[in-house]
Structures are given as C-alpha cells and as structure tokens.
Amino acid sequence: MDDLDKKILRVIQKDGSLSTAEIGRRVGITAMPVWRRIKRMETAGIIQGTVVLVDAKKVGLSLTAYVMLRTNRHDADWFEELATFCQGEDAIVEFHRLSGDIDFLLKVLLADMDDYQAFYRRMIAKVSFMDVSTTFAFEATKQTTAVPIDGSL
C-alpha cells in the first residue's frame, strides 16, 4: 500500500459515492488506476465494503448506552452465551472484550429508557453477570467511520 492508495482511502472513507474519475481528480491520477487500486485493496481486505450511514436520531434512536460488563465465569461456554446474545441483538452495534477490570463493553442504540429497560431484561434473562453498569451518551459530538491513515498528505 503506497502513498496513492492511502490518499484514495482517505477520500473514499469520507465519501463512498464518488466516481473513480472524481477520486482520480482529487488524488492526481486518472480513473483507471484508481479503479484498479480500489479493487486490489478490496481483494486484500483493506477495504471491508461500502455502506450507507443512517442517522440514528432520525429513525427514533436517540439513546446510546455503553454497557460495561463484569463476569466471574471466564470459560468458553459463558463467552459463547454472551457472543450469541450480542449477535442476535440488532441494538448492539459494538461488542468488545476489554483489558482492565471491566471485561466487556457493549455499545447499544436504543429509542428511550423503556427500550433500555426491555433490553436489560432480555440480556440478564439470557446471560448472567457479576456486574452490569451502564452509562448513557447525551450527544455524539464527533462520530466517524473514517480510520486515521498515517503518512504524508
């Protein structure tokens, strides 16, 4: 992945609807090499895909919950239960295993507190925890899917 690839990534991470000709204009080459480079990066798995971003608030999801989980069952069976639950819940948009004293972190998109209560009940019905602690996000001041690409402009 050379400098041109990085430039291309920086552009299409922000706007995935641009034509290859337009991308080329912005990075200083023609459409053809842009197209080939993108295809190569798709094959290499550097590019994971193209998605449409939906405004969560506009579809009634005004509450973001960060759910911090602690367990005393550090076995594969328990983890499998949790992972299965997380995969099945569309409201869970992120599920991370953490270092430190919190074991797992969930990011959950919800309509309101009632929605959270229902989510919480579903979760503890399926999986048991040592501790569940949730904090709510008021506003996402910054939110991007664009990953920082190192190197010169």
Place this chain on the structure above:
Amino acid sequence: MDDLDKKILRVIQKDGSLSTAEIGRRVGITAMPVWRRIKRMETAGIIQGTVVLVDAKKVGLSLTAYVMLRTNRHDADWFEELATFCQGEDAIVEFHRLSGDIDFLLKVLLADMDDYQAFYRRMIAKVSFMDVSTTFAFEATKQTTAVPIDGSL
C-alpha cells in the same frame, strides 16, 4: 418513512454498493421507486451518506482505546478546548458526552502503546482534566455501522 423505506435502509446499511435494481429485487419493487425513495431519504437527512469501511488492523491500527475523562471545569471555554482537540485528532473516531460520573468518552484508534503514549501527551498538553482513565479493547467481536431499524420484516 414507511415499511418499504425501512426495508431499503436495512439492505443498504449492510451493502451500499448494490444497484437500485438489486435492492428493488430484495424488497419487492423495481429500481425506479427504490432510487426515488433513497433520494428522498438523503434529502431528509435520514441517510447521512455512503462511505467505504477500512479494516483498521490492515492499516496498522491494532489498538482501540476507550479514554474516560472527568473534569471539574464545567464551563463552555473548557469544553471548546476539548472539542477543538478532538476534532483535530484523526485518531479520535468517537467523542461522547456521558451521563454519570464519567463526563466524556473517547474512542481512539492507535497503532500500539507507544502511539497511545504520544496521543496521551498531546491530549494533556492541550486540555487539563481531573481524571483520565483508559481501557483497551482486545478484539472487536461485533462491530457494525448498521443501526437497528424497527418494525416488521
């Protein structure tokens, strides 16, 4: 936003590279109305845009840090300092104001621990905090940009 719009959103949230004809086939209508509905949702701001997703690990970013911030300066000037810093740092992909005893949460994409140290120094050089506590994510078991769209299938 009716049921068809929701069906369309569910499809293009997962794959934004599909043709309107293919989307139509999946939701049971032809290409033209799909196109009109997407345009309408773009204008309404429901659709925020189309982006290409880059695999963070493949571009050398194998460390995700959740930085939890506490402040004792609850004034607009201080917040402005923090917000400016966050906007300027490409490594910060999310910046939320929280409820509860943690005031702000940052999600930061980094190469390694050295990269984190450098980030930390840059941050405390620009903004002062009462407490900075960071936890690192080992693996993102689930990670999606697709927002849950309510309603029947």
Place this chain on the structure above:
DNA sequence: AATGAAATAAGATGCAC
C-alpha cells in the same frame, strides 16, 4: 509492473404512463 485511451456493459437518472 503500472498507466492511459478507447470500447463495451451496466447502472443511474429522467420522462411518460
């Protein structure tokens, strides 16, 4: 080995129904 130009195929966009 990567680029650029031209030809072809597929898709987006606009109009009439």
Place this chain on the structure above:
DNA sequence: GTGCATCTTATTTCATT
C-alpha cells in the same frame, strides 16, 4: 408504483512507458 430512453459510470481490452 412500472416501463422505456438516455446519460453517466464501471469494467474490459489493448497499447504504452
């Protein structure tokens, strides 16, 4: 909502450096 005309873009092939 559907079907068709048109224009733009992606994709393939080929020549070039």
